[in-house]
Amino acid sequence: EAGVTQFPSHSVIEKGQTVTLRCDPISGHDNLYWYRRVMGKEIKFLLHFVKESKQDESGMPNNRFLAERTGGTYSTLKVQPAELEDSGVYFCASRSSGANVLTFGAGSRLTVL
Amino acid sequence: EDQVTQSPEALRLQEGESSSLNCSYTVSGLRGLFWYRQDPGKGPEFLFTLYSAGEEKEKERLKATLTKKESFLHITAPKPEDSATYLCAVQLSVAGNKLTFGGGTRVLVKP
Numbered sequence: 097e098a099g100v101t102q103f104p105s106h107s108v109i110e111k112g113q114t115v116t117l118r119c120d121p122i123s124g125h126d127n128l129y130w131y132r133r134v135m136g137k138e139i140k141f142l143l144h145f146v147k148e149s150k151q152d153e154s155g156m157p158n159n160r161f162l163a164e165r166t167g168g169t170y171s172t173l174k175v176q177p178a179e180l181e182d183s184g185v186y187f188c189a190s191r192s193s194g195a196n197v198l199t200f201g202a203g204s205r206l207t208v209l
Numbered sequence: 210e211d212q213v214t215q216s217p218e219a220l221r222l223q224e225g226e227s228s229s230l231n232c233s234y235t236v237s238g239l240r241g242l243f244w245y246r247q248d249p250g251k252g253p254e255f256l257f258t259l260y261s262a263g264e265e266k267e268k269e270r271l272k273a274t275l276t277k278k279e280s281f282l283h284i285t286a287p288k289p290e291d292s293a294t295y296l297c298a299v300q301l302s303v304a305g306n307k308l309t310f311g312g313g314t315r316v317l318v319k320p
Binding site for chain 2: 100127129131137138139140141144152155187189191196197198199200201202203
């Protein structure tokens with residue numbers, strides 16, 4: 097079984113530019129989560145999809161972040177415009193509806209200069 | 210405010226030197242406590258879930274325990290391949306399966 101796949105693994109952009117991160121969850125996993133770890137801090141929840149619907153987006157920092165999950169398969173997280181404080185590692189995780197354990201991807205490292 | 214605190218932040222062990230990692234939590238309505246292992250450049254990898262005080266889980270050299278206020282991850286006779294960051298996370302009753310993480314403990318086991 098393929099795991100959770102994230103792309104790109106590392107992105108370096110200038111402040112003010114736009115970046116789109118992609119997550120492919122494990123096939124059949126209806127639940128998809130985005131988390132973020134900024135330098136020196138703990139991993140923090142951003143949002144949760146159930147299929148294509150946003151179940152909980154209470155962790156999204158501001159309206160520069162837009163998450164989508166069209167068709168309930170892969171998800172994208174767009175940051176526009178990027179700020180310096182957005183630098184960090186963005187993790188995606190998924191789980192099936194009957195399970196309680198999240199499977200994480202390797203993360204996408206974002207560096208904003 | 211819900212808080213999860215892990216200690217120590219870093220731990221250096223000699224191969225074979227057993228030790229324990231602590232995860233203390235102050236939350237309302239604990240649904241479950243999770244331990245994950247994270248290697249450099251990778252995502253967190255699931256180890257254990259504990260649901261009630263007194264519960265224990267074991268896997269190879271690792272043993273996790275849970276009380277009403279904290280959890281311990283005991284590493285018995287560690288090997289260099291046990292070097293990693295160990296993350297503790299809590300799942301709250303009203304939080305829809307989302308996890309609140311602690312800062313992690315970086316463990317280095319020297320041969």
